Amino acid sequence: NAGVTQTPKFQVLKTGQSMTLQCAQDMNHNSMYWYRQDPGMGLRLIYYSASEGTTDKGEVPNGYNVSRLNKREFSLRLESAAPSQTSVYFCALRTGPTYGYTFGSGTRLTVV
């Protein structure tokens, strides 16, 4: 999805391992979001950032940390991965009240 780049696209972790999911935008917007998508559960907000240097918890923040060191990048970190964190993770960018969110293409994470 143009404007929001997520890496990696796929990842398999062992329980207890850590990793950072990266999200970068080239659209110069302030608000960025991390969602997880699970079958039958829709999209649930993990963390969001209204601007550079600020972050706040969403609906399901436990087990995650985030970092917004600059306007362009918003990363999501799993310190000690658990099988319950197996999911598809989407980064999103709010592009304005009329245009809603622009989503990245997602990271499919499996924790074994």
Add this chain to the structure above:
Amino acid sequence: QQQVKQSPQSLIVQKGGIPIINCAYENTAFDYFPWYQQFPGKGPALLIAIRPDVSEKKEGRFTISFNKSAKQFSLHIMDSQPGDSATYFCAASIQGGSEKLVFGKGTKLTVNP
């Protein structure tokens, strides 16, 4: 507490049919109601959105109907095509501030040829 309830979970229609997906919300402060379309392996993409000051909005074959008093809104797809087969999410947010979107659980639509 689920703030946006979406139904049905799945829907199968024939080409040319009019699938209808319904959503209900609880928070009367919500003032922005978008619908997203997601194809397999892709991120959701904004399809159409409505604000509570109008009762209906059309964009091509897609129509949102909004009932403020009932706190419900729905998506209609006219003359549905196999290419419309996707998962559809309704959502709601409060404009201003962080503008966090709250999503329904999604409806998987299949349009048979």
